[in-house]
Amino acid sequence: MTPSDSILSHRTVLLGVTGSVAAIRVPALIQLLVARGASVVVVRTRHARHFLSDAEIDAVAASTDCSRVRRYDDVHEWEQWRALGDPVLHIELRRQADVFLVAPLSANTLAKLANGLADNLITCTARAWDWQRRPVWLAPAMNTAMYEHPFTAEHLQRLMRLGARVLPPVHKRLACGDEGVGAMPSPEAIVTGMEEGLRAMTTMVAGPRPAHPSAPLYPTPLTPAAIDRFADPPALPATARAPDAAPHSPPSL
Numbered sequence: 001m002t003p004s005d006s007i008l009s010h011r012t013v014l015l016g017v018t019g020s021v022a023a024i025r026v027p028a029l030i031q032l033l034v035a036r037g038a039s040v041v042v043v044r045t046r047h048a049r050h051f052l053s054d055a056e057i058d059a060v061a062a063s064t065d066c067s068r069v070r071r072y073d074d075v076h077e078w079e080q081w082r083a084l085g086d087p088v089l090h091i092e093l094r095r096q097a098d099v100f101l102v103a104p105l106s107a108n109t110l111a112k113l114a115n116g117l118a119d120n121l122i123t124c125t126a127r128a129w130d131w132q133r134r135p136v137w138l139a140p141a142m143n144t145a146m147y148e149h150p151f152t153a154e155h156l157q158r159l160m161r162l163g164a165r166v167l168p169p170v171h172k173r174l175a176c177g178d179e180g181v182g183a184m185p186s187p188e189a190i191v192t193g194m195e196e197g198l199r200a201m202t203t204m205v206a207g208p209r210p211a212h213p214s215a216p217l218y219p220t221p222l223t224p225a226a227i228d229r230f231a232d233p234p235a236l237p238a239t240a241r242a243p244d245a246a247p248h249s250p251p252s253l
């Protein structure tokens, strides 16, 4: 696929990175998004910085296209604001980005998003985000026991009701040594999943016409009916499934 074929081409992806060990795979994810023609704004939580350093982001920017990779942390939000009239970063990001992808999404940030907390740059941006007009993609990544905890299903369902799409975690040996569901899908699977989902969702919301880069991906707001109509394979742990739903089958990579 050439960059211009991708629905992500000329789009700005806000990439929220949280404190999961899967953050070590984010440089490969940035590289792929840039290869698809997207610009990437990386926002890390404090804990994400343990797994993904400034230097690693700068290195991937230098090896792809520096003008299309930016990074921010909570400190920038506060450094940028000195007096009334100065830009407020989480509002600027809300305006600039076309798509919000949180990958990896930790259990902690998932809980915050689902409950409307706004205590860092990622959660403030999500709280200001226009969920009905701008796509949100979530890639939860955590230990199997955390993923299968009933809160995970409850929180994901709450965000899906706002229009968020979930890239389900996969089954494999996890960083902690356990084996089970909870690993972030590969960067390739994330990007392909987003592209397929965005194409389908955009067509459903806007009709089958080419999405011009300057047009919003959701030109008309997502309605609850549109969200319901967009049936997907179950993305949630067993506890979240309806009793008659098909068994959870993680995507093969």
Ligand SMILES: Cc1cc2nc3c(=O)[nH]c(=O)nc-3n(C[C@H](O)[C@H](O)[C@H](O)COP(=O)(O)O)c2cc1C
Pocket: 017, 018, 019, 020, 021, 022, 045, 046, 047, 048, 105, 106, 107, 108, 109, 110, 141, 142, 143, 146
């Ligand atoms: C080595 C290590 C690996 C971790 N991996 C995960 C993980 O994969 N998923 C997760 O939800 N939490 C994980 N945690 C716990 C989170 O980092 C912790 O809940 C943190 O508060 C998340 O903060 P954040 O959501 O603001 O990034 C890990 C912690 C450590 C020390």
